[in-house]
Amino acid sequence: MSVTHILESIKKAGYKITPQRRAIVQILLKAAKPLTAAEISQQLQPLFPDTSQDTVYRNLRLLAELGLVAQIRSSTAYSDCFELLKEHHCHLVCLGCGNITCLPGCPVDGWQPPSHVLGDFWVTGHSFEVHGYCSRCQRERGEGLSCLSFGSGAAWVRGAKTSLTGRTFARPQS
Amino acid sequence: MSVTHILESIKKAGYKITPQRRAIVQILLKAAKPLTAAEISQQLQPLFPDTSQDTVYRNLRLLAELGLVAQIRSSTAYSDCFELLKEHHCHLVCLGCGNITCLPGCPVDGWQPPSHVLGDFWVTGHSFEVHGYCSRCQRERGEGLSCLSFGSGAAWVRGAKTSLTGRTFARPQS
DNA sequence: CTCCTATTTAGGATTTTTCTTATTTAAGAA
DNA sequence: TTCTTAAATAAGAAAAATCCTAAATAGGAG
Structure with missing residues (x-):
């Protein structure tokens, strides 16, 4: 191009x-x-x-x-x-430093929501971004990591630091 | 909850x-x-x-x-x-009015990028949003719709109006 | 080339979000 | 209860993104 x-x-x-x-x-x-x-x-x-x-x-x-x-x-x-x-692709976004890396391709290219919930909505595209922590931020923000897979949304690291206070925090019990 | x-x-x-x-x-x-x-x-x-x-x-x-x-x-x-x-789900986002609708579930829940590109990156979650136009915005913004599926990113409507000038525009030729 | 007009621009104002600092407060310990 | 301390708050300043208006310009028509 x-x-x-x-x-x-x-x-x-x-x-x-x-x-x-x-x-x-x-x-x-x-x-x-x-x-x-x-x-x-x-x-x-x-x-x-x-x-x-x-x-x-x-x-x-x-x-x-x-x-x-x-x-x-x-x-x-x-x-x-x-x-x-x-060409369409998705991204890795580091929650620590905000750095963005391009990923090759996209796993949801062409996907459409089920028609009964879509209704008249006309789909033109989408955005798909994978969140997490790059290796440097993992080192800087915490040591004893324990991944909490919420599926989406920010997740938790035992012993990592919040971006709010810089304080070390523990993973919340569910 | x-x-x-x-x-x-x-x-x-x-x-x-x-x-x-x-x-x-x-x-x-x-x-x-x-x-x-x-x-x-x-x-x-x-x-x-x-x-x-x-x-x-x-x-x-x-x-x-x-x-x-x-x-x-x-x-x-x-x-x-x-x-x-x-519980994790994705959203329909209208590019016309900005309105957001929740979709049930998520087609990429648990998906991980291929390990050779992932490297040390630690995935904690993701966000997946489907873009397009709600039925009301389709009526208000244009008539002769022709969907241009770019996969992602805003797409194009023949005869729709830009959000920049309100002017009616034609789909660009590729 | 010159004229015409819708588009684009610069500049400043406005809105949304974040940051900074001093003060207040929640909540555990004595 | 009172004391102590880290966390949370209010208030105002700053940064990011958008909006508004008048002036400038791209690009087609004559």
């Missing part, structure tokens, strides 16, 4: 190609990992010193609406991340 | 039971759908008029860390939603 290819899609959808827009696409294209809006702004700075934050967000939103970029919202990281959607 | 049960979990993890905390749990427990922080604040108002916004967010974060509530971040809705995690 090239810059020209992406800009063509934008143009075909009836949107204009501005220098700022082109630059944002280029930054996303050459990025090796999902970027935050702040990181994109930073890379944009030398080229367009007067770019408003809204321009970055607006363009990212447009690209997301066009299905060209994915927006990854981590529950722990403060900022969202954006990446070009070359 | 009762209020007492939940408060016991919090206490066992070493946290204190405050009137505000108890009230927030009660509000979440009797809610029929995921609530925003603002909605919880609103319901808290008559009981504790001086509650700071941070108290609501802090308690929701704690409950999320304890695996007791799920935080749902819609890419379109401005605010996050929170709900008690009675």
